[in-house]
Amino acid sequence: MMKDCTEAEVMIALCARLLEDQKTAFIGFGMPQVAAILAQRIQAPQLVQVFEFGAIGPTPLTPFVRNTMGGPSNCYRSLAWTSMNQIFAQAQVGLVDYGVLGATQIDIYGNVNSTLLGEDYQRPRKRFPGSGGANEVASFCWKTIIIMMHEKRRFVPRVDFVTSPGYLDGTPEARERAGLPAGTGPWRIVTSKAVFGFDEDSKKMTLLGVLGGLTPEQVLAEMELKPLVAARVETLKPPTEQELRILREEIDPARTIIGRTAKAA
Amino acid sequence: METLHEGAGELRFTDPDAVRAWMRDHKRREFVDKTLSDADAVRRFVADGDYVSFDFSSFTRGPLALIREIIRQGRRDLWYCAKFTLMESTLLAAAGAVSRIDVGFMGLGDTLNRAVEEGKIKVTEWTNGTLTLRHMAGGMGVPFLPTRALLGTDTLKYSGAKVVRDPFGGKPIALVPAVTPDVGLIHVHQADVYGNARCFGPGVSPLETAAASRKVIISTDEIIDHEDIRKDPSKTTIPYYMVDAVVYAPFGAYPGGLPGVYEMDFEHFAEYNTLERQGQLKGYLDKYVYSVGSHLEMLEKRVGLARLNDLRRRATVKEGYR
Numbered sequence: 001m002m003k004d005c006t007e008a009e010v011m012i013a014l015c016a017r018l019l020e021d022q023k024t025a026f027i028g029f030g031m032p033q034v035a036a037i038l039a040q041r042i043q044a045p046q047l048v049q050v051f052e053f054g055a056i057g058p059t060p061l062t063p064f065v066r067n068t069m070g071g072p073s074n075c076y077r078s079l080a081w082t083s084m085n086q087i088f089a090q091a092q093v094g095l096v097d098y099g100v101l102g103a104t105q106i107d108i109y110g111n112v113n114s115t116l117l118g119e120d121y122q123r124p125r126k127r128f129p130g131s132g133g134a135n136e137v138a139s140f141c142w143k144t145i146i147i148m149m150h151e152k153r154r155f156v157p158r159v160d161f162v163t164s165p166g167y168l169d170g171t172p173e174a175r176e177r178a179g180l181p182a183g184t185g186p187w188r189i190v191t192s193k194a195v196f197g198f199d200e201d202s203k204k205m206t207l208l209g210v211l212g213g214l215t216p217e218q219v220l221a222e223m224e225l226k227p228l229v230a231a232r233v234e235t236l237k238p239p240t241e242q243e244l245r246i247l248r249e250e251i252d253p254a255r256t257i258i259g260r261t262a263k264a265a
Numbered sequence: 266m267e268t269l270h271e272g273a274g275e276l277r278f279t280d281p282d283a284v285r286a287w288m289r290d291h292k293r294r295e296f297v298d299k300t301l302s303d304a305d306a307v308r309r310f311v312a313d314g315d316y317v318s319f320d321f322s323s324f325t326r327g328p329l330a331l332i333r334e335i336i337r338q339g340r341r342d343l344w345y346c347a348k349f350t351l352m353e354s355t356l357l358a359a360a361g362a363v364s365r366i367d368v369g370f371m372g373l374g375d376t377l378n379r380a381v382e383e384g385k386i387k388v389t390e391w392t393n394g395t396l397t398l399r400h401m402a403g404g405m406g407v408p409f410l411p412t413r414a415l416l417g418t419d420t421l422k423y424s425g426a427k428v429v430r431d432p433f434g435g436k437p438i439a440l441v442p443a444v445t446p447d448v449g450l451i452h453v454h455q456a457d458v459y460g461n462a463r464c465f466g467p468g469v470s471p472l473e474t475a476a477a478s479r480k481v482i483i484s485t486d487e488i489i490d491h492e493d494i495r496k497d498p499s500k501t502t503i504p505y506y507m508v509d510a511v512v513y514a515p516f517g518a519y520p521g522g523l524p525g526v527y528e529m530d531f532e533h534f535a536e537y538n539t540l541e542r543q544g545q546l547k548g549y550l551d552k553y554v555y556s557v558g559s560h561l562e563m564l565e566k567r568v569g570l571a572r573l574n575d576l577r578r579r580a581t582v583k584e585g586y587r
Contacts, residue, residue, distance in 0.1 A: 179437030
């Protein structure tokens, strides 16, 4: 692990690199916001962010203000301010290319849990705040990117609760058979150690790249599930000086998001 | 229509004709001054056991003054719609005011999560989008609306949605039932005394919440002349006949911000976060709710003019919010 940058900085940089210019991206609270701003400052100045509060195309003011996702600094100079029903309708009709989400727990088919741990819905062992808009984002956006801390217990063969849909049971066209929009689904998982995709046929999570300095074995050892491994695993560049400078000096000097590291296991 | 799946979540479904009759009989078409104090509005329009829906967020344009008044008056057994709630659902739970929550996203800190783990609050699973869609259905007077969200998930299993075969296209589609809250709480930038109201900036569902709710309390940072409404009608978010009470509440979103008018109070949220983590929300409620008689008294005695002025000064981004 690099000594001089945090796990959050790694995840944010890896995620930002995936976002293309002149595309639309549904951006969730927290790390996804910072990743989208970073992408706008580097390779994607015309990345059009959309928020569940209905802002379309904001150019957020920095330093980034953590709490006010729907406030004036984060929604600065948007193209339009709409509402939650309208913005989810626009995603449902197919206008939003990427969705960027956080997750508590994920399984091999990319099903996401942000609701609870345990067996009993009414008396869970651990309850979390719930879907928020994540279920809509994972259902409607063409390509969903999930950004999460690389901790063993978060990567499980089966999630305790499917909050937001991945490839469900992994059978062919499982999403389409459930009624979800065709051709959508999880596309990448970005962690503090690696990037995963999904195998076209089996829909299983597949290791695509590991952070420079790590081996695939080291990454797989930190997962309860066993993903597939691509024939050629890419070596991912750690955050560049430019990325770190923008993150630390322009976007988040207070380090409210980029300062985060995983809890000790 | 063939039902393919149905969620096990509990619903409070109302026949659309019952809602129409309510709207005919209770929503006043005549222009009457609906201004009330926060205490009177909550006394008249919020009852124990009500289903309560609020709009936006505790960080931004949320009706926090009204939430505190509901707590102050000791309402119990509310069924709360958490379409995007952070501090307010937590405060209501800490005060023992809610017994059920429809979850889109709930809580700021772990208090509410623990209450669910301990079985003190019953939850039904939804999403932010499906809860706002349920308000749209309620406000349209239809029994349900279709959506391609929820499908294939446990969220659906523990919601009150159903999956049917689309009678036109044949694919599975989720239907979410209309919600017609007993009470809708909405904070706005400006309103006239009749309840014509303006919200500026992005939002969750102010219009849908007002349209769907049987009793609507608007709190407003500014009361404006009725003539101003007529001079610029494209700015009207909510028409007066949906509104039952207008509460003049400057800084009514406090400690959240009102876009273009005042910023959220970060120090207040830091204090809240500390107390929440220590399990001391009773102390928070004593300080900001129970020991003061009204929103204005809280602003005066617990916040103070210097802090309020500073929050106004920090709201430097004005464009788009007028």
